Amino acid sequence: MTEILRQEVSAWKVGEKVSAPLDVYRCNVVPEWVDYNNHMTEAAYLTVFGWASDVLFQFIGVDDAYRDAGSSFYTVETHIIYEREAALNDSLRVTTQVLDFDTKRLHFNHEMFNVVTGDRLSTCEQMLLHVDSKAAKSSAIKPPVALALTAIMASHRTLDTPPEVGRTMKIKHKN
Numbered sequence: 785m786t787e788i789l790r791q792e793v794s795a796w797k798v799g800e801k802v803s804a805p806l807d808v809y810r811c812n813v814v815p816e817w818v819d820y821n822n823h824m825t826e827a828a829y830l831t832v833f834g835w836a837s838d839v840l841f842q843f844i845g846v847d848d849a850y851r852d853a854g855s856s857f858y859t860v861e862t863h864i865i866y867e868r869e870a871a872l873n874d875s876l877r878v879t880t881q882v883l884d885f886d887t888k889r890l891h892f893n894h895e896m897f898n899v900v901t902g903d904r905l906s907t908c909e910q911m912l913l914h915v916d917s918k919a920a921k922s923s924a925i926k927p928p929v930a931l932a933l934t935a936i937m938a939s940h941r942t943l944d945t946p947p948e949v950g951r952t953m954k955i956k957h958k959n
Contacts, residue, residue, distance in 0.1 A: 791835070795845045796932040802939035805881040808843065809836040810899070813874045823869035830864060833894050833908040836878035840892065844932040854918040855926055857890060861911040865948055868898070868905045875899035881943055882936045887924045888914050890933065893946055909949050 793808050809832075817828030837859075841847075846857065870876060877899050883891045894908040916923035925933070 791839055793839050793842045795847070796843055796935060798931070802936050804939040804943050805879040806840065806843065806936070807877070807879045809839045809878040811835065811876050813870050813872050813876065815872060818872045823871050826866065829866065829896070829906050832876060832878060832896060833864070836880060836894050837910070840880050845929045850926070854916055855923065856915055856917050857912040858915050859910055860913050863909045863951065865907045868903050870898065870905055881946070882933060882940050883945065883949060885925070885933045885937065888922050890914070893949055907946065907948055
């Protein structure tokens with residue numbers, strides 16, 4: 785199944801125009817993702833967003849060679865908002881907006897859409913930490929990846945920050 789869900793994209797090249805937002809991941813809802821309510825499980829939403837993150841990593845140059853050299857990104861926080869259901873065989877499209885990054889952290893937001901209806905189904909805000917996996921500690925993002933992220937940020941600065949970014953989850957009690 786994973787071979788069907790993986791998508792290969794070319795790494796960004798200096799001077800290449802960056803779309804705002806990135807629009808590089810597509811998949812269909814597979815039977816393993818459908819639950820007893822006949823729609824995609826909450827875990828499957830995270831799976832789709834995870835595959836979309838892998839496509840982002842490919843785009844910024846985080847590939848097997850980068851990871852083999854001991855560098856990677858680890859997720860430290862994820863906020864998923866479920867807005868609409870997806871059913872078996874629905875075609876999904878995930879866009880990605882890089883919100884910010886610094887020397888060691890990357891903050892982005894994915895949006896999942898139904899390809900046929902155009903409805904937004906879900907969002908996934910994530911904070912990742914760049915790590916030296918051999919030393920098991922945070923480390924600076926390598927220059928080629930930082931350069932790609934700089935190019936993406938230059939394009940994505942034109943986008944509004946989605947209203948759900950930074951949202952706090954809590955029950956609001958009436959006084």
